[in-house]
Amino acid sequence: MKKIYKAPEEIPLQIDLKTVFLAGSIEMDKAINWQKRCEELLQDQFVIFNPRRNEWDSSWSQTIENIHFKEQVSWELQALERADIIIMYFAGDTMSPISLLEFGLYAQSHKMKVVVEENFWRKGNIDIVCERYSVEQFKTLEELIQNLLNKNI
Structure with a gap:
């Protein structure tokens, strides 16, 4: 069985393992490719939904009329709905408006687990929402990944 699905690959209806959606900072590649690290460490125990598209074109107009853009957003919404776990990573020095919307x-x-770096511009808002709705927070991505691996043994 395939273990990593990237936008816009079709996600099968039947998946036998727990699934993880990698939500968070991409920001037109301003953020580090943290999703790659998650794939490497989690793919043995989980099926991964990664929205970081291999062939993204930043010149695409971000409108409902643009078929490529609509396909991307629709894929992300479907994968978020299907995921058992959502990793939400807010990288410092990014704005991450779509990640905030998904958050x-x-x-x-x-089903969300959150890492928000100290210098993320809306860290206070994230912290308060996490506290209010009992969303698990972690200091680092490595800590979050270890938590997932330990719980899934």
């Missing part, structure tokens, strides 16, 4: 959509889902 708001899934804050009460009980």
Whole structure:
């Protein structure tokens, strides 16, 4: 069975393992490729949904009329809905508006685990929402990954 699905690959209806969606900072590649690290460490125990598309074109107009853009956003929404666990990573020195939108959509889902770096511009907001809705927070991505691996043994 395939273990990593990247946008816009079709996600099968039947998946036998727990699934993890890698949500968080990409910001037109301003953020480090943290998703690659997650893939490497988690793919033995989980099926990964990674929205970081291999052939992204930043010249695409971000409108509903643009078929490539609509395909990307639709894939992400479907994968978020299907995921058992959502890793939400907010990298410092990024704005991450789409990640903030997804965070708001899934804050009460009980399937999100969050890392927000100290210098993220809205860290206070993230901390308060996590506290209010009992969203698990971790200081580092490595800590979050170890938590997932230990719970899935």
